[in-house]
Amino acid sequence: xxxxxxxxxxxxxxxxxxxxxxxxxxxxxxxxxxxxxxxxxxxxxxxxxxxxxxxxxxxxxxxxxxxxxxxxxxxxxxxxxxxxxxxxxxxxxxxxxxxxxxxxxxxxxxxxxxxxxxxxxxxxxxxxxxxxxxxxxxxxxxxxxxxxxxxxxxxxxxxxxxxxxxxxxxxxxxxxxxxxxxxxxxxxxxxxxxxxxxxxxxxxxxxxxxxxxxxxxxxxxxxxxxxxxxxxxxxxxxxxxxxxxxxxxxxxxxxxxxxxxxxxxxxxxxxxxxxxxxxxxxxxxxxxxxxxxxxxxxxxxxxxxxxxxxxxx
Amino acid sequence: xxxxxxxxxxxxxxxxxxxxxxxxxxxxxxxxxxxxxxxxxxxxxxxxxxxxxxxxxxxxxxxxxxxxxxxxxxxxxxxxxxxxxxxxxxxxxxxxxxxxxxxxxxxxxxxxxxxxxxxxxxxxxxxxxxxxxxxxxxxxxxxxxxxxxxxxxxxxxxxxxxxxxxxxxxxxxxxxxxxxxxxxxxxxxxxxxxxxxxxxxxxxxxxxxxxxxxxxxxxxxxxxxxxxxxxxxxxxxxxxxxxxxxxxxxxxxxxxxxxxxxxxxxxxxxxxxxxxxxxxxxxxxxxxxxxxxxxxxxxxxxxxxxxxxxxxxxxxxxxxxxxxxxxxxxxxxxxxxxxxxxxxxxxxxxxxxxxxxxxxxxxxxxxxxxxxxxxxxxxxxxxxxxxxxxxxxxxxxxxxxxxxxxxxxxxxxxxxxxxxxxxxxxxxxxxxxxxxxxxxxx
Numbered sequence: 206x207x208x209x210x211x212x213x214x215x216x217x218x219x220x221x222x223x224x225x226x227x228x229x230x231x232x233x234x235x236x237x238x239x240x241x242x243x244x245x246x247x248x249x250x251x252x253x254x255x256x257x258x259x260x261x262x263x264x265x266x267x268x269x270x271x272x273x274x275x276x277x278x279x280x281x282x283x284x285x286x287x288x289x290x291x292x293x294x295x296x297x298x299x300x301x302x303x304x305x306x307x308x309x310x311x312x313x314x315x316x317x318x319x320x321x322x323x324x325x326x327x328x329x330x331x332x333x334x335x336x337x338x339x340x341x342x343x344x345x346x347x348x349x350x351x352x353x354x355x356x357x358x359x360x361x362x363x364x365x366x367x368x369x370x371x372x373x374x375x376x377x378x379x380x381x382x383x384x385x386x387x388x389x390x391x392x393x394x395x396x397x398x399x400x401x402x403x404x405x406x407x408x409x410x411x412x413x414x415x416x417x418x419x420x421x422x423x424x425x426x427x428x429x430x431x432x433x434x435x436x437x438x439x440x441x442x443x444x445x446x447x448x449x450x451x452x453x454x455x456x457x458x459x460x461x462x463x464x465x466x467x468x469x470x471x472x473x474x475x476x477x478x479x480x481x482x483x484x485x486x487x488x489x490x491x492x493x494x495x496x497x498x499x500x501x502x503x504x505x506x507x508x509x510x511x512x513x514x515x516x517x518x
Numbered sequence: 519x520x521x522x523x524x525x526x527x528x529x530x531x532x533x534x535x536x537x538x539x540x541x542x543x544x545x546x547x548x549x550x551x552x553x554x555x556x557x558x559x560x561x562x563x564x565x566x567x568x569x570x571x572x573x574x575x576x577x578x579x580x581x582x583x584x585x586x587x588x589x590x591x592x593x594x595x596x597x598x599x600x601x602x603x604x605x606x607x608x609x610x611x612x613x614x615x616x617x618x619x620x621x622x623x624x625x626x627x628x629x630x631x632x633x634x635x636x637x638x639x640x641x642x643x644x645x646x647x648x649x650x651x652x653x654x655x656x657x658x659x660x661x662x663x664x665x666x667x668x669x670x671x672x673x674x675x676x677x678x679x680x681x682x683x684x685x686x687x688x689x690x691x692x693x694x695x696x697x698x699x700x701x702x703x704x705x706x707x708x709x710x711x712x713x714x715x716x717x718x719x720x721x722x723x724x725x726x727x728x729x730x731x732x733x734x735x736x737x738x739x740x741x742x743x744x745x746x747x748x749x750x751x752x753x754x755x756x757x758x759x760x761x762x763x764x765x766x767x768x769x770x771x772x773x774x775x776x777x778x779x780x781x782x783x784x785x786x787x788x789x790x791x792x793x794x795x796x797x798x799x800x801x802x803x804x805x806x807x808x809x810x811x812x813x814x815x816x817x818x819x820x821x822x823x824x825x826x827x828x829x830x831x832x833x834x835x836x837x838x839x840x841x842x843x844x845x846x847x848x849x850x851x852x853x854x855x856x857x858x859x860x861x862x863x864x865x866x867x868x869x870x871x872x873x874x875x876x877x878x879x880x881x882x883x884x885x886x887x888x889x890x891x892x893x894x895x896x897x898x899x900x901x902x903x904x905x906x907x908x909x910x911x912x913x914x915x916x917x918x919x920x921x922x923x924x925x926x927x928x929x930x931x932x933x934x935x936x937x938x939x940x941x942x943x944x945x946x947x948x949x950x951x952x953x954x955x956x957x958x959x960x
Binding site for chain 1: 525528530531685757761767768769770771772840841842843844848849850851852853854855856869871873876877878879882883884885886887888889891892894895896897898899901902918919922925927930931932933934935936938940941944
């Protein structure tokens, strides 16, 4: 034998899956909603997206350089965080809002805890919560879609009675395709769902969390809304529910890994979201409910380990 | 028809096209054989011959007193040249080196056995032991031990494992096509040995020709049924196969006899059949010599003790830059550091990867995607066992059932971060077992 043989423990073959392929698929899944956000919110959306993505990628590179770790911006994970955070910011927000937010998401929530896979909360959501608490006015400056971008209320605020009483609820079609006020990426439920189907098809996520989460909200709002079907449909398709259920609650690092755990996690998200939306002070409860369940994920994993084959009861 | 299977599992690339259509050929007669005295699980054999002795084909040259062991026979006729410690595919062992005289004289002890109907259970077990039969799937557990359950354990089913779920390997597939009667004969011997009326032959459905051949072979045999199985790795893992065929679950930490089942590889059955029909003990086996690093992949009937190098030379030598040489399949096989090692009873495959295929991926952070949990056929959480292992938290690893791992490698295969999951779980298992042994000694 002319050259040395490689010795390693079995298995000797690996699947073609990789982190960057998964993350790239998430980015691909987000593209339809991203295009919709630019179409509806024009320059406002572009500004938020650019500063958020740039902020995330640059922060990742700088922090990893400082910590003398390998720079992993090529794995697309910072891009995903950047897009998801941008989707959670209104088009009217000043440029420094997405920049500070994405830097916080990457530096504080992700890298300080050990980088990819070690964040115990969804970085984009934690950043959104921080921004909302610090700059509530800038983070809730909803504007209408289209070139005029005059201020408006979100469908959920109108539904919950928190908005100006003169505001009119947009049509269900507008809610579905995203032609309403709100954060730039959360409004077009339809395009978010298309991306979600792509992720399920590519086996990046299982439909467990999105279906249980959205299903729970649907059932609870139907019951608590005294069986008003239209009310339920508005609750499901407006606000951040679809974005949260498909792209945020399914974040690998901060959700349970066991199938049973994922169902409990999604149920919890659905219940808390509905409770905040209907009884809480905020019109929207998706981000807080997911963040809350993120913290519970390790405990859920612990108590939902799958049944071991041949386990003696 | 719904194919039977188990929960979890993966779909690795088959890699079977290299050899699945190639009929079994006889390997060239070796000039020198190096026969290890330990090719099985259990006690090593002591040599029964000395340097300078003349030996014949089928002559017993090594044996042990211990129950869990299997005797060793010469695969050639010739002269014993050396008895020394040498490298083998599974480590190191005392080996008997025999130079062949090329005559292939058969030893007088090699005589066909009486009809199985006339033999008692004890006589059958003794004959299986004397023929040096071990499991041919890879682990090489002495077969007579497997067929001797304690008296309080009743057995009602025999399963032959023809799943051959390991990618690349086609030895069992070819055996089913070319020698199905021998397999069935061996199966009947096994069924008689454990006094059982029901037998299943589990075969993955990607081998329809083999399923047909075996169905043809058992059509007049009452009680023997061919079970087509879904194509999924590790379908041929013992407990998964039992579950697929009988829906019985072997309890954690227990043997198949706990659910009244005995499983044997179908190569083992063929070896038993041969030992009873011709009297020839286990001195050769069928091996797939395959992979993109081999010029002309083949299925060969190889004499135990033939060096890997001779076999690879017969297959046209290495193709391209050799990266990895594996005994067995790519999922559970053992990487070798040299080709100057002998084929043994458990050599189901000789697999060669080019340098490019063999390159080891760089492990990245665990992203907790949970794919390892989804694929684990045992229902373990590989990511956590691995993490506990890396942090030397053995109690925690044991608590979440590290010892139940069957080392199929599905977790490592599927991991997008290319983490060494199985490798680290193995470390945890051996540390936990070592600690247990220590505690028992106290």
